[in-house]
Amino acid sequence: MSRPSNAAHVTLADVAAHAGVSRATASLVLRDTGSLTEDTRNRVRASMNELGYVYHRGAASLRASRTQSIGVIVSDISNGFTAELTVGLEEALAAAGVVALIANTLESTDRQELLVRSMLERQVDGLLIIPAIGTTRAMAERLSTVGVPVVIASRDIAVPGLSYVGIDNVTGGSCAAEHLLTHTNGPVAFLGGFTELGPRQDRVAGIKRALATASDAWLEVDIPGPPNGSWGLETARRLLDDGSLPPTIICLNDQVAFGVYRALREARPEGPSPVRVVSFDDVAEAALWEPPLTTIAASGHEVGVRCADILLGRIEAPDGPTVRTLITPTIVVRESCGCLV
Amino acid sequence: MSRPSNAAHVTLADVAAHAGVSRATASLVLRDTGSLTEDTRNRVRASMNELGYVYHRGAASLRASRTQSIGVIVSDISNGFTAELTVGLEEALAAAGVVALIANTLESTDRQELLVRSMLERQVDGLLIIPAIGTTRAMAERLSTVGVPVVIASRDIAVPGLSYVGIDNVTGGSCAAEHLLTHTNGPVAFLGGFTELGPRQDRVAGIKRALATASDAWLEVDIPGPPNGSWGLETARRLLDDGSLPPTIICLNDQVAFGVYRALREARPEGPSPVRVVSFDDVAEAALWEPPLTTIAASGHEVGVRCADILLGRIEAPDGPTVRTLITPTIVVRESCGCLV
DNA sequence: TCGTCCAAGTAGATCGATCTAGTAGAGATT
């Protein structure tokens, strides 16, 4: 190979000199614009390959208006829904030749502010944020003045100037409750989720709305908590000890439901419990669980694609309107709700 | 608020003028170097705040050697181990003031090449890559000439000039098999994983090594496949139909094990099967599963931290040696292996 | 033959920070 890898740094000027054209012409080749003969383009491209030229986007961003990148700041990438969202986003952005640069706040608002700064320093063309817990309205308002389009995902903070894409959790919640009402009644529990976040608030609101239509069912237990299996396990254990766990349970997500089932098995090792459980998310394990979980599925992928569409649109037309989109979830009926047994 | 948000763009020159100093001085304040009075620093910082100055890293990267960012290119961010790895990495980098820019190849080598390019165009100070399936040695060799330190994680491609951090899967495999040998014998199955990837190769190697020490146990079934639950379910169904599923099963990961258990439940709805299963990863659901999974746990977090250390070290000392680190996994004994029942 | 138009390409200023090579002035040393 004739890779001149010891040359400190190959610039467009080097390429231009090698190809016998001016820097301006080489630049036109890079951006596939201007009127140049195909022969010139090929010669320049050949020189780029031969010299191992690497585009210097920082230098370009001094004059060009776009960097073909958007910043993605998520609260927790290890959350399955979030991961799925970024995949949908990246797929949709790839078609437009835009790269997503992802970073994690780990639910720290300090880190969130730092990452927003950092992304803006890198001249991203747009910003997608899943706000960390504790993000205040003031912080969100500041985002509307950063100079690039911003989309908030998953956790709603309604602020003028910011677009929002999320799941219609009110419908999700009522959907869960309505399904249970078709074949059960009595006290209902809702377990998990942080009260300061939209998803829990909306799901509970939807559940209450649905239960209000029935005279013989009511939300008796409503306990907030972390959205994971170990919290679900501990909490269900405690309620079982008290004898205060209703036989109808709606869990914030599948993870909490897994924990609840573990507690039920500990309490009754001899066989399945007669509880009815509905949860949210439909992670991969939900279908494999014993019993297979009835769960409210929402497509993170779809949310991601929608975010990409909005961002690309607003980058194209910065004065366009901000958008609010809710993706409607669907119920996946399996066995945990009790109706197929 | 006195936010002059309509000003097109605030530059260091504007800040300097506002604070009554030169651009050079303002730059020294930014970088916290040089000898300046505390009074001058404060005055400049006040001007930055007042004018809403945003650092332009692209411009800086024309002259400065560092961008305080490293590119992270992963094959699939929705994989729990990968997500955990990025979290460890980001935590360790944050302490050094370095930002990780993460992107997903979705297991496409084309996209991988594109993302490597894109990261280099952005002048990242280092690169962490979990190679996509199908990454050739030639591709990896090209990575050693990119001019910044590169660390390969998880999927080993031994190439001079590249560092590697991964899990000691040979030990993991032999550990799984040795544990099973303490209370079972006969035919063993290994299910899942792509043959072209190191993790499967190494785990099988470790298993074979351990089984070789026993006269009454052997690897009878060895089927590669995607590392997910639905493949595990289908494959176990097929083997059960054939009557060729050994009662001792090692699964590539917990997901595959979940699928296998689903198939077992379908086949014997009346109660638990007498199989012994060990898998890898110890995802959150493993402890909640019925039966709780015995699994080989490896810390993605630890791998991420180690990668950060190596990258930061090599950025500091570019001529330092490349490093190869293996993190030793540990077995988490629960009930699926049959020994606690 | 002249003027116009167009395709193909270029020179040089420019973006915003950083770096080099200084300067001015105060205090210490001989």
Add this chain to the structure above:
DNA sequence: AATCTCTACTAGATCGATCTACTTGGACGA
């Protein structure tokens, strides 16, 4: 008094691409 050192600060070149405003040479119409 002359020299040296040190602190605090600065002018101007510079990084690598892009953009504006040209030039050049040929084709075409009248």
